Amino acid sequence: MLKILLAFVVGGLICVIGQLLMDLTRPSITPAHILVGYVTGGVLLSSVGLYQPLVDLAGAGATIPLSGFGHSLAQGAIKAVEQKGLLGAFSGGIESTAVGVAAAVIFGYAFAVLFNPRS
Amino acid sequence: MVAVKGNNEQQQEQENQREEYRLLVESVKPKHNILKNCVMAFLVGGTICVIGQLFLDFFISQGLGEREAAAVTAGTMVFLGAFLTGIGVYDQIGKIGGAGSIIPITGFANSIVAPAMEYKREGFLFGVGAKLFTVAGPVLVYGIITSCLIGIIYYLLQ
Amino acid sequence: MGQKVGQQSVSFSQPPVITSSATIVGPEEGAGPLAQYFDWVIDDPLFGEKSWEKAECKMLEESGKLALKKIKLETQDADLFLAGDLLNQIVSANYSARGLEIPFFGLFGACSTFVEAMLLASMLIDGGFAERVLLASSSHHLTAERQFRFPVEQGVQRPATGQWTATASGALVVEAQGDGPRIVGGTIGKVVDMGITDMNNMGAAMAPAAADTLLTHFKDTGTNPDSYDLIVTGDLGKVGQKLLIELLKKQGCNPADKLRDCGLMLYDTEKQDMHAGGSGCGCAAAVFAGYFYSELKEQKYKNILLMATGALMSPITCQQGESIPAIAHAVVVSS
Numbered sequence: 001m002l003k004i005l006l007a008f009v010v011g012g013l014i015c016v017i018g019q020l021l022m023d024l025t026r027p028s029i030t031p032a033h034i035l036v037g038y039v040t041g042g043v044l045l046s047s048v049g050l051y052q053p054l055v056d057l058a059g060a061g062a063t064i065p066l067s068g069f070g071h072s073l074a075q076g077a078i079k080a081v082e083q084k085g086l087l088g089a090f091s092g093g094i095e096s097t098a099v100g101v102a103a104a105v106i107f108g109y110a111f112a113v114l115f116n117p118r119s
Numbered sequence: 120m121v122a123v124k125g126n127n128e129q130q131q132e133q134e135n136q137r138e139e140y141r142l143l144v145e146s147v148k149p150k151h152n153i154l155k156n157c158v159m160a161f162l163v164g165g166t167i168c169v170i171g172q173l174f175l176d177f178f179i180s181q182g183l184g185e186r187e188a189a190a191v192t193a194g195t196m197v198f199l200g201a202f203l204t205g206i207g208v209y210d211q212i213g214k215i216g217g218a219g220s221i222i223p224i225t226g227f228a229n230s231i232v233a234p235a236m237e238y239k240r241e242g243f244l245f246g247v248g249a250k251l252f253t254v255a256g257p258v259l260v261y262g263i264i265t266s267c268l269i270g271i272i273y274y275l276l277q
Numbered sequence: 278m279g280q281k282v283g284q285q286s287v288s289f290s291q292p293p294v295i296t297s298s299a300t301i302v303g304p305e306e307g308a309g310p311l312a313q314y315f316d317w318v319i320d321d322p323l324f325g326e327k328s329w330e331k332a333e334c335k336m337l338e339e340s341g342k343l344a345l346k347k348i349k350l351e352t353q354d355a356d357l358f359l360a361g362d363l364l365n366q367i368v369s370a371n372y373s374a375r376g377l378e379i380p381f382f383g384l385f386g387a388c389s390t391f392v393e394a395m396l397l398a399s400m401l402i403d404g405g406f407a408e409r410v411l412l413a414s415s416s417h418h419l420t421a422e423r424q425f426r427f428p429v430e431q432g433v434q435r436p437a438t439g440q441w442t443a444t445a446s447g448a449l450v451v452e453a454q455g456d457g458p459r460i461v462g463g464t465i466g467k468v469v470d471m472g473i474t475d476m477n478n479m480g481a482a483m484a485p486a487a488a489d490t491l492l493t494h495f496k497d498t499g500t501n502p503d504s505y506d507l508i509v510t511g512d513l514g515k516v517g518q519k520l521l522i523e524l525l526k527k528q529g530c531n532p533a534d535k536l537r538d539c540g541l542m543l544y545d546t547e548k549q550d551m552h553a554g555g556s557g558c559g560c561a562a563a564v565f566a567g568y569f570y571s572e573l574k575e576q577k578y579k580n581i582l583l584m585a586t587g588a589l590m591s592p593i594t595c596q597q598g599e600s601i602p603a604i605a606h607a608v609v610v611s612s
Binding site: 004007008009010011012013014015016017019020021022023024031032035036038039040044047058059060061063064065066067068069070072073074076077078080081082085086088089090092094096097102103104105107108109110111112114115116117118 | 151161164165172174175191192198201202205207216219227228230235236253255265266274277
């Protein structure tokens with residue numbers, strides 16, 4: 001139960017930071033800017049070891065926000081470098097996020113073809 | 120020389136006028152209700168993460184390892200986000216939740232399906248195919264580049 | 278022959294007559310306070326077509342045909358068709374002109390297009406170049422959103438300063454002879470840019486142009502706010518209207534009680550979630566051709582100054598950080 005509460009609070013707070021970024025900065029900040037910022041931010045935090053503790057604490061509360069996607073990219077790259085050397089820097093990130101990316105492309109395509117915009 | 124000076128002065132005056140007008144616009148502009156927006160972002164974002172946590176726990180209880188379970192959870196959440204966009208619900212959640220619905224991976228799925236669906240009438244190649252990556256493209260580009268750089272730096276430090 | 282008055286204004290010696298009007302609006306507009314004044318409310322944003330662009334084009338074409346049909350005329354009876362819309366290369370106007378087969382000038386003035394067309398039609402008629410002109414402009418919420426903002430199913434919050442592009446089309450028949458309200462003069466606007474770059478705050482970008490045209494109009498024609506029953510602006514919205522009042526006050530002019538805004542009249546801004554109000558080429562077109570035309574005909578208003586404003590940027594110039602140039606044209610219509 002505590003795990004779920006932590007996921008709620010941490011996940012919610014991560015989103016609040018994004019809301020503040022959108023409301024307090026220039027109006028030209030779009031959702032695309034926020035998403036790109038969160039992924040690269042996640043990569044950077046993860047690479048200096050700051051994101052893993054958050055994942056240990058909050059589980060999905062830290063992996064579901066897009067910064068978790070960045071974390072996965074960074075950890076993939078680092079682990080692959082340990083195993084394969086320099087080549088791993090190129091393959092590791094994509095390998096560890098492959099399921100998410102493939103799901104996004106396949107489901108995205110399927111639903112875009114199946115449905116039409118309504119409003 | 121005189122003409123040049125005149126031009127500069129004119130430019131300066133125009134700048135002043137624009138600045139004055141900008142301040143006027145700021146003063147009459149309706150303010151965002153930041154507190155309410157943040158509360159809604161917190162509730163919506165938190166709820167989406169809880170749904171993710173429930174899936175994660177379920178997949179782990181089915182005997183998946185932690186990393187596999189996390190990957191399958193991400194895939195499931197992407198499916199949900201894409202589905203809710205298709206049936207026209209996710210934009211309603213977005214209106215209420217703001218960043219709370221954009222930042223979770225379901226929002227990433229929404230940003231993939233919404234443009235692709237809307238540009239279907241422009242064909243399957245440059246409509247659906249290209250527009251799938253309107254937002255996902257930049258996200259992947261910058262995510263992959265930074266993670267690759269991190270990998271290289273890590274390699275050099277090893 | 279009409280003449281130029283002052284710096285930017287014109288007056289017509291034989292004021293052209295608006296003999297007919299027609300309007301077609303979408304579902305949200307049909308649920309608004311002016312619903313009873315519109316000829317045709319469509320429930321389906323696709324209007325039975327395959328794409329929203331086709332739907333907008335059909336709205337424009339059908340409203341033009343309807344305006345002619347109301348006074349028992351066929352398309353070949355019109356000498357000229359003046360039309361415009363918001364889409365790239367004004368495709369709605371071009372494609373509807375293909376169907377109408379009337380000699381055609383395509384116009385782009387963004388949301389000011391309708392008044393631009395009224396002014397040009399009157400000049401051409403008073404100058405003897407045409408007897409009967411059909412003019413129309415349209416906008417469609419779903420075609421405009423995808424061109425200027427986000428896909429509709431994307432979950433984004435619209436800022437409070439954002440305006441809602443109306444799904445609407447309005448058409449007028451203007452003739453040298455006949456019965457109806459007359460276009461007696463007008464003022465041609467200059468492009469004004471006060472450095473606003475926020476695409477979600479068109480009202481702020483357009484208000485300075487509106488103030489400029491209005492003050493020039495008063496100066497050129499020797500009139501003042503009291504010369505008119507109403508001063509109707511085309512979609513400045515809540516924010517733009519406030520700014521216009523502030524800008525006019527600075528110049529010692531306070532017409533606040535005479536000001537109406539088409540963007541605020543088209544919707545019930547309290548109940549319908551339209552933020553700062555409506556906008557789009559079709560907004561001023563439908564509100565004038567629907568509501569004001571009928572009130573002028575019934576003599577409820579004697580004379581009004583209709584001034585539509587347009588923001589003349591493209592999404593590309595905005596992405597490049599350019600500020601938004603704006604224009605406002607005004608016409609005087611007497612019953």
